[in-house]
Amino acid sequence: MDRPAWAPEGVDASRASPARMYDALLGGSHNFEVDRSAAEAAKRLVPDLPRLALSNRAFLRRAVRYLSDQGIRQFLDIGSGIPTAGNVHEAAHAIDPRIRVLYVDIDPVAVTHSRTILDGNEHADAIRADLRKPDELLAAAADTGLIDFTRPVGLLLVAVLHLLQDEEQPAEKVAALRESVSPGSYAAISHLTSALRPDDAARLGDHSANRSRVGIRFRDRPAIEAMFTGWELVEPGVVELPQWRPESERDLHESPGRSLGLAGVGYR
Numbered sequence: 001m002d003r004p005a006w007a008p009e010g011v012d013a014s015r016a017s018p019a020r021m022y023d024a025l026l027g028g029s030h031n032f033e034v035d036r037s038a039a040e041a042a043k044r045l046v047p048d049l050p051r052l053a054l055s056n057r058a059f060l061r062r063a064v065r066y067l068s069d070q071g072i073r074q075f076l077d078i079g080s081g082i083p084t085a086g087n088v089h090e091a092a093h094a095i096d097p098r099i100r101v102l103y104v105d106i107d108p109v110a111v112t113h114s115r116t117i118l119d120g121n122e123h124a125d126a127i128r129a130d131l132r133k134p135d136e137l138l139a140a141a142a143d144t145g146l147i148d149f150t151r152p153v154g155l156l157l158v159a160v161l162h163l164l165q166d167e168e169q170p171a172e173k174v175a176a177l178r179e180s181v182s183p184g185s186y187a188a189i190s191h192l193t194s195a196l197r198p199d200d201a202a203r204l205g206d207h208s209a210n211r212s213r214v215g216i217r218f219r220d221r222p223a224i225e226a227m228f229t230g231w232e233l234v235e236p237g238v239v240e241l242p243q244w245r246p247e248s249e250r251d252l253h254e255s256p257g258r259s260l261g262l263a264g265v266g267y268r
């Protein structure tokens with residue numbers, strides 16, 4: 001297969017990636033056949049999966065607006081994904097064009113495409129780094145000169161922590177980030193959960209382990225709440241994705257009691 005222009009050299013087009021599968025679910029065009037067919041197979045198991053993706057993106061934008069309203073002027077978006085409609089820098093710059101946004105992802109397609117769309121934007125950039133190595137990630141973020149770690153940061157960990165396995169200690173990674181950001185910082189987290197639809201969560205978990213091999217961990221509520229240890233939860237706490245400060249009917253992509261994601265925002 002010819003490598004499309006958007007795909008950086010060395011990308012394995014024979015194996016699905018979480019970033020490209022998510023892009024396929026959102027109707028994006030930066031994905032390969034293997035990603036599309038894995039996303040389609042997952043949709044056959046749980047047909048309302050695209051609503052979940054939309055619900056998660058809507059939470060992300062509301063969290064960015066909320067944090068910007070609280071005075072946050074720099075965002076570190078970890079596991080930022082492939083740019084799609086309504087990106088973090090767009091939501092933030094609608095409030096204040098001087099807000100700085102650093103996108104961080106492990107996936108080369110996500111980083112390359114982010115850099116392409118940010119070309120010439122002096123307030124936003126993208127780097128490749130691994131959440132499982134928070135010290136290296138923070139050092140790389142500081143090296144860009146875009147984020148000033150002596151000032152409050154809005155940490156975005158949206159739909160990424162469920163891609164870390166239990167042995168990779170996701171809550172400890174959040175704690176390491178918390179220790180490195182200044183008081184006044186916030187963390188916005190969303191996470192796939194088994195709390196509300198255990199059968200669908202189990203089906204998708206199996207699919208991700210055995211079919212697409214992207215390894216998604218649907219966690220229960222206590223495990224997700226544990227990620228906020230040391231953060232003061234802002235109202236309404238850890239809730240279903242659409243229930244986190246909905247701004248209009250359009251935010252209610254999933255019905256009450258039907259979301260596959262929990263979300264919350266913590267203050268340091």
Ligand SMILES: C[S@@+](CC[C@H](N)C(=O)[O-])C[C@H]1O[C@@H](n2cnc3c(N)ncnc32)[C@H](O)[C@@H]1O
Pocket residue numbers: 018019020022056057060078079080081082104105106107110129130131132157158159160163164
């Ligand atoms: C489902 S996407 C979420 C994108 C965006 N945050 C959102 O919620 O719309 C998860 C992203 O996390 C990235 N990711 C997975 N493991 C990672 C890691 N260890 N470090 C950094 N990024 C990671 C994937 O490449 C993917 O782009």
